[in-house]
Amino acid sequence: xxxxTFLNDPVTLVGNEVKVxxxxxxxxxxxxxxxxxxxxxxxxKVRLISVVPSIDTGVCDAQTRRFNEDxxxxxxxxxLTISVDLPFAQKxxxxxxxxxxxxxxxxxxxxxxxxxxGVHMKELRLLARAVFVIDSNDKVIxxxxxxxxxxxxxxxxxxxxxxxxK
Numbered sequence: 064x065x066x067x068t069f070l071n072d073p074v075t076l077v078g079n080e081v082k083v084x085x086x087x088x089x090x091x092x093x094x095x096x097x098x099x100x101x102x103x104x105x106x107x108k109v110r111l112i113s114v115v116p117s118i119d120t121g122v123c124d125a126q127t128r129r130f131n132e133d134x135x136x137x138x139x140x141x142x143l144t145i146s147v148d149l150p151f152a153q154k155x156x157x158x159x160x161x162x163x164x165x166x167x168x169x170x171x172x173x174x175x176x177x178x179x180x181g182v183h184m185k186e187l188r189l190l191a192r193a194v195f196v197i198d199s200n201d202k203v204i205x206x207x208x209x210x211x212x213x214x215x216x217x218x219x220x221x222x223x224x225x226x227x228x229k
Contacts (some may be wrong), residue, residue: 065078066210067184069116073187074212076179081206081211087197091170092145095154100168107199109140111221111226114182114193118156122128122192122215133164133222138184139199147171147189155169157185182208192216196224 067074078212081088087110091101102110113130115123121149127144134142142165146153153167170176177183182191194216205224209216 065181065210067210067212068085069184069187069212070190070208071211072080074114074187076181076191076208077174077183077185078181080181080208081179081195081203083203083206085203087195087201089201090170090176090179091173092170092176092198093150093172094166094168095150097150100166102197102201104131105141105143106201109137109199109225110195111140111142111225112195112197113142113144113216114176114180114181114190114195115144115146115190116184116187116189116212118144118146118153122213124156126192126215126218127165127167129218130141133218134165134225137222137225140228142166143168145170145176145190147174147177184212196221196228200229 077212146168150169192209192212194207
């Protein structure tokens with residue numbers, strides 16, 4: 064399992080580490096209207112899953128904006144930003160920031176995504192920063208667990224994986 068720190072303190076990740084070549088695990092998270100969303104809802108598309116601890120922090124905000132901007136020029140890709148923020152807070156944040164190419168989803172209820180992808184930080188009940196790219200056949204083609212949660216992910220590597228996906 065990946066070794067992760069939050070503000071330089073080690074955290075325990077709960078769930079299974081996802082690796083390149085794995086079949087992407089399914090999950091159920093909540094949309095802004097509290098309706099369930101699963102990986103299979105976007106079957107046939109390339110998915111860039113951007114995982115953040117909280118949309119209302121500087122790095123998470125920048126990460127979400129960056130992937131929103133980068134994805135706007137790529138066809139057949141769905142960008143999902145997943146956190147444990149409440150759906151209402153995510154809706155407010157998206158509305159006030161005018162983001163159109165990213166879908167924010169909440170894992171607050173069951174931590175279904177967090178545990179399926181091994182990003183649930185047990186001590187904080189937050190998700191660790193990570194990025195996954197899943198091709199249209201549900202294969203993981205990029206997986207990055209950011210070693211220090213307050214750092215940025217490798218945006219370029221994720222976007223290159225999206226561009227190379229089928």
